[in-house]
Amino acid sequence: MKKIQISPSILSADFSQLRNEIKRLEEGGADMIHVDVMDGHFVPNLTMGPPIIKSLRKFTKLPFDVHLMISPVHKYIKDYADAGADIITIHPEATENLAVSIDHIKSLGKKVGVSLNPESKINLITDLLNQIDLVLIMSVNPGFGGQKFMPEVLEKIKELKKIRDQKNIDFDIEIDGGINFDNNKLAIEAGANILVSGTTIFKNNNGDIKKNIDLLKSS
Numbered sequence: 001m002k003k004i005q006i007s008p009s010i011l012s013a014d015f016s017q018l019r020n021e022i023k024r025l026e027e028g029g030a031d032m033i034h035v036d037v038m039d040g041h042f043v044p045n046l047t048m049g050p051p052i053i054k055s056l057r058k059f060t061k062l063p064f065d066v067h068l069m070i071s072p073v074h075k076y077i078k079d080y081a082d083a084g085a086d087i088i089t090i091h092p093e094a095t096e097n098l099a100v101s102i103d104h105i106k107s108l109g110k111k112v113g114v115s116l117n118p119e120s121k122i123n124l125i126t127d128l129l130n131q132i133d134l135v136l137i138m139s140v141n142p143g144f145g146g147q148k149f150m151p152e153v154l155e156k157i158k159e160l161k162k163i164r165d166q167k168n169i170d171f172d173i174e175i176d177g178g179i180n181f182d183n184n185k186l187a188i189e190a191g192a193n194i195l196v197s198g199t200t201i202f203k204n205n206n207g208d209i210k211k212n213i214d215l216l217k218s219s
C-alpha cells in the first residue's frame with residue numbers, strides 16, 4: 001500500500017502571511033504544498049499565479065503540488081515550471097490536446113497530474129494513464145474551498161485503483177475537496193493516497209495544523 005500523504009491547500013491560508021503559513025505547514029508535517037491556481041474563466045474564482053509561487057519557492061523544500069484550473073492551460077505550463085512547481089496538474093477540458101500537454105510537462109522535468117471533475121469520466125484519461133504520475137479526483141466542483149464533499153466520486157477512485165492493479169502501472173491517486181476527519185477514511189479505503197485539504201487543516205481545532213494533519217493521516 002502507498003504511504004498516505006497530505007497536501008494542504010494554501011487557498012485557506014492567510015494570504016498576507018503566506019511565507020509563515022508555509023513554514024507552519026512544514027513544521028506541522030505536510031508532505032507537499034497544494035497551490036490552487038484559478039483564472040476566473042475555467043472556474044468562477046481568481047487566485048494566484050507564477051510570481052507568487054516563485055516568491056515562495058525559496059522558503060520551503062516541500063514539493064509544490066500546483067493544481068491549474070485555467071483554460072487554455074498549455075501556453076502557461078512553462079511559466080509554472082519555471083516558477084518552481086514540482087507537480088503540475090491540469091484538467092483535460094482545459095487543453096486542446098491532453099497527450100501533448102502531458103509530454104510538455106514531462107519535457108520540463110516535472111511530475112504530471114491530470115484532474116477529473118466530479119462529472120468527468122475516467123475514459124478521458126484511460127489510454128494515457130501510463131504517462132501520468134498522479135490522478136487528481138475532484139470531490140467538489142472546482143472553484144472554491146470550503147465546499148461539501150461529494151461521496152459519489154469514491155467509485156471513480158476504486159475503479160482507478162482497479163485499473164492500476166490490472167495494468168500494473170504506477171500513479172498516485174489524490175483527492176481534493178471537502179476532505180475532513182470523517183471522509184478521510186473513506187477516501188483512503190477507496191484507494192486515495194494523497195489527501196488535499198484546506199479548510200480542515202487551517203480552520204479546525206483553532207488552526208492547530210500539526211494536530212489536523214495527524215488526524216487526517218490516521219484512518
Ligand SMILES: O=C(CO)[C@@H](O)[C@H](O)COP(=O)(O)O
Nearest residue numbers: 142143145146177178198199
Ligand atoms: O481545488 C480546490 C477547489 O477548487 C481545492 O484544492 C480546495 O481548495 C480544497 O479546499 P477544501 O475543500 O479542503 O476547503
Ligand SMILES: [Fe+2]
Nearest residue numbers: 036067176196
Ligand atoms: Fe485543488
